[in-house]
Amino acid sequence: MPLKRLPLDTVNGWSRNTLMQTLGIVCVELGDEHLVARMPVDARTHQPMGLLHGGASMALIESIGSMGSCLLLDLAREQPVGVEINANHVRAVTEGFVRGTGKLVHAGKRTHLWQVDIHEEATGKLVCTGRLTVMVVPKTG
Template sequence: MVEHLGIEITAVGEGYVCGRMPVDHRTHQPMGLLHGGASVALAESLASMGAALQVDLTKKACIGLEINANHIRSVRDGWVYARAEAIHSGRSTQIWETKITTESGDLVCISRMTVAIIDKKA
């Protein structure tokens, strides 16, 4: 999904992951606007990567439980930028908030994702 939509990771730090995604034929809905599902795919991709960076992946797996999104502004072209931040990092769950903005910083979408942290089966 990440490659198909052209998502690029731009920064990774303690408790956050940043990325960007083009607004083009791959991410448009029929009216020529950024598809809400593409925004959610960007948010989930960054939050999932961030969650995975918080755990020992040889012992644990990160499984998405729930994601929601509020679409605030439409975008026709260019790039959108996203920053996913951990707002809770527990032993069994994590909660990540992702804000997606335009190139000029206008809020496009805000999303929250809950991630379950489970033991990997032997």
């Protein structure tokens, strides 16, 4: 099931006044079954030792999967909610940017599964890999 091809400005507009805006997460590429988002590694995303915080990587994974699921749904009637996330942190990063590439693994009527790999932008080395399960629920209010 291909993702809707909306302008990046529209997709990034969903992040106004959210954690994604606070962390500097920006969607930079949309494909039929993948999307790419970029996040800075700086004071906003560091842990006390000056490394990329694992929680920031998890936030990037969830943001990518949720954005992707939004591009599969009729948002007037339904909405995505993350129900399970897991990740393996494999390399430290202290500065620059990371890029997360989310690939759609499964798109059912009630669940979506996303595989997200995060790479250091400067070197291309894998930093973190994770999966997000999204539940599709009726829109409320």
